[in-house]
Amino acid sequence: MSSPHETRVLPTGRVLRREPGWWRSAVVYQIYPRSFADSNGDGIGDIPGITAKVDHLAALGVDVVWLSPVYASPQDDNGYDISDYEDIDPTFGSLADLDALIDALHARGIKLVMDLVVNHTSDEHAWFQESRDPASPKRDWYWWRPARAGAEPGTAGAEPTNWASFFSGSAWQHDERSGEYYLHLFSPKQPDLNWENPEVRQAVYAMMNRWVDRGVDGFRMDVINLISKRPELRDGPTVPGRPFAWAFDQFSNGPRLEEFLQEMNAAVGLDERHLLTVGEMPGSTIDLARRVTDPANGELNMVFTFEHVGLDAQPGGTKWDIAPLRLPVLKQNLAAWQDGLAGVGWNSLYWDNHDQPRAVSRFGDDSPEHRVNSAKTLASVQHLHQGTPYVYQGEELGMTNTQFADISAYRDIETLNYHAEAMSQGLDPETVMHALSVRSRDNARTPVQWDDTSHAGFTEGIPWLPVNPNYVFVNAAAAVADQDSTFHHVRRLIELRHELPVVVEGRFALLLPEHEQIWAFTRTLGQQVLLVVANCSSTPATVPAGSLPDVTGARLLLSTHPGAASPELAPWESRLHLIG
Known part of the structure; x- marks a missing residue:
């Protein structure tokens, strides 16, 4: 039974209060720290840079900040490869810097949600390093398997299954020290945790509790529906010309997913402490999402569905196989989710995030003539469906996709891997580069455009990723000064959500x-x-x-x-x- 509210005093002395269901009327703002604001001139955004910009968030009126990973990490996948869940990477600052950010946000009535990446760790995490020893008690904390029967370990085709990684190539990596393969659904530097092992789960829950005790108000859970895999690990169907198979049904939405989510909820007190929880669940169905977000089941508040951001890809293809998108298909898809979760579950509402291209370029018209009204219109449609809206950094400014003329300008591991694989297969270079310009995650990761000074006011150094050249007229300073800008339109939409129960x-x-x-x-x-x-x-x-x-x-x-x-x-x- 959850309490009417949670009130407690944080280590900083500030009083924290969370009401039941507060997240239903909230608007969440996602920050990708590397690209938000740089405080020390090294070209990479950091936590003190975020703290310096909290008044921008308060002026917009958002209720929650979702902070993409700032944990210790080798940065193979820009922080989604975590080597220590309970420390901050020096690239972004320190634990003291995070405490200061939490305090600054709470002082303005803004809550903080941390990214929870527990389907996998970094291969540099102490848990994985221990597991490489076949005799280690942590051997079963990851998915270690021998080579395919009769095959020579480390040779082509010897992988335990033919599964493809999300980031191209095989989902299995041979480890000479261990003599076996480990599963990595993403980069080889992101080995998957074995959630079948109760010790793994308890270690994760203990870590989550310590973050909540520090003042965190919830979790965005990265690819959380991949934590339950089908233990038989069967081969997926092969496709001509592709050596590795897409076997999504084997490693997603597995038989113990809801059991694990219920166990997590109870162990951390997610409902009891009125924490915001949203699960990233690629491949989720409406029925599954309805169950997971049904308060009676004690799992999550909401999930991120991916159907609407897959409608502009060729059926059966990858995200790089671009297809035209008709408006009736898009609006009917979102309506199906509205109807499917109505009265029981709860929707998350988003166009943009750190993994998706810029919405105004993808679903709208980013030409100088229509960019502002296009961004406003997309925001109106998004914020007025039923659910909790998520604003990705720069979306309130109408930021657009960028244009990189050469592959050397890209930094995203998924983009670089796809380009290398496509070139090795002899695909047309012009077609591949066009796909990157439309779909690459780097479109969302160019630095936030704060003003029209050098590097858009993001850094005094050289930015880790080039700033979009249109920063001279698309920037926060100009948008805040113009009462007819996208910024003020989004601000008014947020005000309506807070004022009118019909919106919620x-x-x-x-x-x-x-x-x-x-x-x-x-x-x-x-x-x-x-x-x-x-x-x-x-x-x-x-x-x-x-x-x-x-x-x-x-x-x-x-x-x-x-x-x-x-x-x-x-x-x-x-x-x-x-x-x-």
Whole structure:
């Protein structure tokens, strides 16, 4: 039974209070520390840099900061390869710096959610180093397996299964010291933990409890649905021309996933302490997400679904196999999740994050003519579905994809591995580079554009990743000064969420599901109806007569085109009407 609220005094002396269900009306802001703000001129963002910018977050009105990993790490995957869960990497600062950030955020009424990366560790973590000894008590903390029967260890085809890694190549790495292979669904420097071992689980829960005791308000759980694998480890189906098979059903959403999540919830007191929990769950179904987020099951508050960010890829292909996306397909997909979780579970709402290209370039129109209204319109649609919105750093500024002319400019391990594999297979270089320009994770990782000074005010040094050249006109200083900017539109959307219960609790209904330009829906709570109508195209759109609720006497809450009242919507125009 959870308490009505949790109130306690932090080591800093500040009082922390969390109410039940507070995250339903909250807006989360994700910070990718490496690219947010650099305080010491080394070209890499850090925790003191974040602390110096908390007033920007307070002015935007967000309730929560989700901090991508700042733990000790060799930085093979920019911090998602953790070598010590309970220390801060010197690249980003110190534990004292993190305490100061927590205090600065809490002083402004903003909570902090940490990234929890426990499907895998770094191969430099002490646990893994111990496990390399076949006689070690920690041998079973990871997935060690012998070579395939009859095969010579370390040779092609000797891997225990034919599974492909998310980052290209085999998901198995031969370790000469051990004489066996270990599983790594991502980089070889990210060996997978074996959650079947109860000692692993208890070590993870103990670590989580120590972070909560330090003042952390919740966890974003990286690829959490991969922690339960199918113990038989069967081969996946082969595809001509590809030596390794995609075997997602073998290592995701396994038979013990919900058991592990329930055990974690109880051991850490996730519900009892009113912590925000969101699980990154690629390949999750609506039914699974509904169960996982059903409060009666004691698992998670919400999950990140990936269906909508996979709709612009070729069926059966990879993220690099780009396909056109029709608006009806996108809006009907999100509506299915709204309907599927309604009344029981809870949705997370996002366009952008550190792994996805910039939304205004991907789903909108980032041309100088339409960028601002396009970013505003996408924000309106996102924030007014039912669920908890996530704003990725720079999204409130309408930041766009970047353009790198040469592979040498990229830093992302997934991008570099794909390019090398594609070139080895003889794919067209121009086609490959175009795919990178559209899909690479580095699009989201270029430094935040604070002003129009050198390196966009991100650093006094040389940034680890080049700043997008459009920083001279797309930057925070300009956006905050312009009351008609994307920043202020997002700020007003956040204010509406805090002011109007219909935004949080209202029932969702999609309108005009087949319309190729217009995204329209209602949110209904009692006698009150919120109507959202948006032209998600770069040409004018006419609303079919009689297709939307009558807005006579309704209150226009927010519009991308103030003063517009005709039935025709301008390019990337959105309107929010409150009826009743």
